[in-house]
Amino acid sequence: MKKFPKDFIWGVAAASYQIEGGVNVDDRGESVWDAFCRWEGKVDNGDTGEIACDHYNRYSDDVKIIRQIGAQAYRLSISWPRILPEGTGRLNQKGIDFYDKVIDACLAANITPWVTLFHWDYPLELYYRGGWLNRESVNWFADYTEVIVDRFSDRVQSWMTLNEPQCFIWLGHGTGTHAPGLQLDISDQLRVTHHALMAHGKATQVIRAKAKTTPSVGWAPVGVVRYPATEAPEDIEAARRAMFGMSGTHLWTNAWFGDPVILGHYPEDGLRQFGKAMPRYHDADLEVMNQPLDFYGANIYNGLTVRASEDAPFEEMKRKPGFPLTMYEWPVEPQSLYWGPKLLQERYQLPIVITENGLASMDWVCEDGKVHDPQRIDFLSRYLKQLHRAIEDGVDVRAYFQWSFLDNLEWNFGYKYRLGLTYVDYATQERTLKDSAFWYQNVIRSNGLI
Template identity: 55%
Template sequence: MGFSKNFVWGAATAAYQVEGAASIDGRGLSVWDIYGATPGKVLHGHTGQRACNHYERYKGDVGLMKEIGLQAYRFSVSWPRVLPEGVGSVNDKGLDFYDRLVDELLHHGIEPYITLFHWDFPYELYKKGGWLNRDSANWFADYSAVVVNRLSDRVKNWITLNEPPVFINLGHKTGKHAPGLQLPLQEVLQAAHHAMLGHGKAVQAIRHNAKLQVQVGYAPNTQVPIPNTDSLEDIEAARFKMFEIQTKQDTNLASLFVDPVVLGDYPQSAYEVFGSDMPAMLSDDLKTICQPLDFIGFNIYHGARYKKGDGAKPERVAFKEGHMETSMGWPVTPEALYWGPKFIVDRYKLPLYITENGMANTEWPNLDGQIYDHQRIDFLSRYLGQLKRLAEEGADLRGYFCWSLMDNYEWSHGYAERFGLIYVDYETEERTVKQSGLWYKRVIETNGEIAGS
């Protein structure tokens, strides 16, 4: 059995992390341009000004995608590259780049999956309040309409927002990501509400402007509570931990960002725990947010074990000393790619893509010029084996996108962490397909049969 015959195998990137060309062809500033240029915010003072220069090297990069055998490429459009002020005048040179990229992908038989927002919020709109300004929902919808009008004669698959739990919490609560704010709880929740309102209006804009029949989705992320045993009590404890808000610190739970989008309301536990800090909203907001979706994407990297504790609260089970970790310090927990998707499909009843999954490592070319990243192969095989287990149980899984296609600018970590199937020499811009990229080619050729073994 295994994965369905129509299962889609791809890889993913984000505009600010790979494109570079930050100051050419009329691109405007994003919050990440400003944040990265602020001393002390990003490791070693790295910025995305150059990144992987995918903007100029996209043809070669698409050629490498073809070499690996990718069936799909998930990438994001840079909002300030298309609309330098965030609204108003369209930058044709910026939009032309995505025209060329889409054509190149299709020429090589690679299906484009476009994400409209992957964190590079236009700086000019940030100065007007950013996601705290209710108008941000309309700004995002208008931008979405511009992109869809240009590209939807060829692009069928659209994703609105990438990882709102991250860009809201790290960008607006802890300040560890752009725009670097540390807001009180009510304002954090208000920004989240406006982002989801923008999602709903963008879905409407996509469907209204699309020239082809489109598939529209949404790509949040989650850390997965993994049952410590297969007992019903531990499984329900993990499920409870994943979706039920227990304290005012639980502002990154998937349910807070997905229940309104898919189920039409915030979870009851949000009203109970957040109380008067819940966002202000108009009477039809939740109806606008809850637009029909064709699929949901989830970005899943790791989890933690939970068991039934005393009373109603799940109890976290500590990792053993010396447990496996990636170079980011993230635990290696393959079961996260079984239990996370299982809980998600059970709750939301939508076809599911894994829109990101992968590992950071520290690697370099060997003396023979090859990159033997066997740990990444082992990581991906373990995780995909767990996803295959769920597929064999009949879950509606539509595809998997490895994060990431190539090494890139890893936000506040700068260029220190490498997630790619392709190695990038940031000085020369030379690319080398890693052993994991060659292994992933075999995964695709066998429709995942070699995973988990």
């Protein structure tokens, strides 16, 4: 059996907009995703988060599901506009009450809440005031963080500031495929990034200054993984260059986000690459971004093989015909859960938390009333074996959060894809634990893989 460290944390994850529903009740304000879902053609099938998994009303039963699975921790996010309907100022007590109930239900079930402050549901009213393009967004986010910390830090110790800034910036403000649906030039995307990273830093300062219990603070960026074709030193160096070098005029990168936050500066090759497109900033901005963190979170689903090249820093290898793909058409690459944590820790010298990992599979309720998802079990088993290998090789991995404990709204794909351990019938809201939920239950119970 491949045993994990005795204090290893096994968890599940979800996000507010994807599961809660209840968008028009109890004085919740609108988010950019509410507006985006109304934009014809932007979300598959015209799906919205209006009801989603109805977690707003079914949170108690959902916490029981998490307990049944055996997860020791639940990574949840808080909806900013549910707490502050206009994004700033007026507090919505009913929103506070909801998260009070969720957190208390988790603690009563011996499940530790890990709270993400921002998982993309940006307040619509603040978007109308410039959103992340407005430098005031840094202070807006800090003020929101202070409200959350004041209300919940007596029971919450583990915090994440931003989820996948690469996604909400590049997809939301570059390609326009995510909310708020903007297609900005690279200079404005860089401005948005600068403000988001400052917001992360300000929020971290607030947590450390205001928390009522000793906090553990991190974040949850995309882990953009590149791994070596062989374990020859030159191929490993090529993977290192591919993971942290800047190439192209896009923001699907580790270093442009991780370096300012952890190392206190933007990567030099990125500054050269973006040149005059960079917004003006002060050294003090970088000091705000660069706050001490307790862990480096990474959402890792796949990667890409590279090898050494005589003509370039690395060469991306083409996948073979018929390479395994998930329903999302994402490649199945278990090695990413070895090399991703290994190279991220090597660069940033922080404990690693896998804040998301999972797959979209072909799931339905079978004639026997069960949901058989052997591909998910095989996928998770392969990935966790590679994570175990990383730990054996000395990588300090503290926790693993499976995405997700429920099928849910998969952003612009609506309800087309299912990534949950639990099947959700969106018409009836009936939940059915899949075979993978019981498999994961056994993994957690034994703290290892057979």
